Amino acid sequence: MSVYAASGVLDDPGPLPYGRPAIEAAGLTKTYGSGDKAVRALAGISFAVPAGSVFGLLGPNGAGKSTTVKILTTLSRADAGTASVAGIDVHRRPAWVRRAIGYVSQKPAFDPMGTGRENLVLAGRIHGLSGPSARARADELLGRFGLAEAGNRLAGKWSGGMQRKLDVATGLVHRPSVLFMDEPTTGLDPQARAEMWAEISRLAREDGLTVLLTTHYLEEADRLADRLVIIDRGRVVAAGTPDELKAQLDGDTVQAEIVGAEQAEAARSVLAGVPGVHDVSVEETTVRARVTNGAATLPAVLAALDGARVGLTAVTVARPSLDDVYLRHAGRSFDRADAASFPRQEKNR
Incomplete structure (x- = not known):
């Protein structure tokens, strides 16, 4: 049974048409504020994400990555442009989109006063799973992410790497077809980051999941992304596979x-x-x-x-590196752009 049917609220929109991208964005624009205080977060973002791939949105802080993800996950509306996820228009059918996707935000989304297992069961119930199904899915995910032994401990007591795995597991509890990950490894130590990279790759390679991740880590984009777009000041300045982009230099x-x-x-x-x-x-x-x-x-x-x-x-x-690619298209190094935009407010990212 699909998660649509399990919810008892909406009809199942059916499988994604063969060959159609899992995510499509065309001409997305977004401005925060008005008048002299207006900030153009997006200025016509367009891209398409093949199904079953890892797709990267690479850019410094303030480039527009998180704003793009908020629009695609129905947390915000674009001022102009169109977008679809899993073949569903994000503006016309936002409720359907929410049932087709998983979302791992930058900030922790779990209850620190609940155990890992309780957090996953609650997420499953929210997505319409029955009690037994939610408990079985929670145990399955705890085992997959190596968290079974800690499953009955308060999540707030877990290490940062374990907590991040719990966030990802929560995003997968209802078996989505598309998973959005906003800066998935920020703040993790090198070992935890490497483990997360391995899991992200496995989600696409073995499970056939479409993963869109935002990152400002050049190495992360180079290692993980089948394809990526580089965003600067709300615009796509380059697109392609990491190797294609570097080969242009x-x-x-x-x-x-x-x-x-x-x-x-x-x-x-x-x-x-x-x-x-x-x-x-x-x-x-x-x-x-x-x-x-x-x-x-x-x-x-x-x-x-x-x-x-x-x-x-x-x-x-x-x-040539992705930093060289960014320098060629944006006219400044990635690190310099990241440092210059760091003070900007989170909403403009």
């Missing part, structure tokens, strides 16, 4: 840490004249440049900087 990246901002500007001028060097950019004391062949060009780069008496503290050569 020919050659290597040379990054030099310079002694002092004034010398960094001098380094920009010097490197612009070195054969094989292009796309030179400066952020504070960091100079980045694209080069055709890093190993062959690096000696000429070092010689040019030394000849101009530019002080170096470090220099590296690397293959």
Whole structure:
């Protein structure tokens, strides 16, 4: 029995039509406030998510990721544009959408004064499962996430990694076809983050679940996402698989840490004249440049900087990264954009 039928409230809208994306967004716009205080959170976001894949919304804090997810999960309405999830229009049939999706928010959603098992049973009952079905599903999920031994302990006493697993299990209790995860690994230690990455991959690869996750971790997007869109200032600036996006940048990246901002500007001028060097950019004391062949060009780069008496503290050569992709399309490094937007209020994310 589907969760629609189990609820006793709505008719089952049926399976997703073959070949249709699990999530579609077209021209989504959203503005908070009005007049001089208006903030444009989304400025025409469009993308499609293939069924059974992990899809990433990558962008710094304040880019519009969470606003996009709120619209797709019916927690907010777009000012303009259209969106569907599991083939259901989010504006016309929000109740149907809520029954087709799971949602793991940034902030904990469990009751810290309830046990892990009680939290899962309650979630199951809310989604229309019978008592026995909810208890069986709770035990199944506790076992799957390695939480069975802690199941009867208060969730508020669990470690951060265990609590995050409980949040994910709660989002899966009614067997959704699409799972939204908003910054799923923020605040986790490296081991807990690696465990969460493995579970997210398994959800799509083994269970056939469609997972949309937002993240501002470049490594997370690179490791997990089958496809992703990079969002900056409420707009999609790049889209594709991680490998496709990095392949668009020919050659290597040379990054030099310079002694002092004034010398960094001098380094920009010097490197612009070195054969094989292009796309030179400066952020504070960091100079980045694209080069055709890093190993062959690096000696000429070092010689040019030394000849101009530019002080170096470090220099590296690397293959293109998602940070390089972001720099190319947004005109600033990811870390710099993230730091600049950190003070912005959560509602504008």
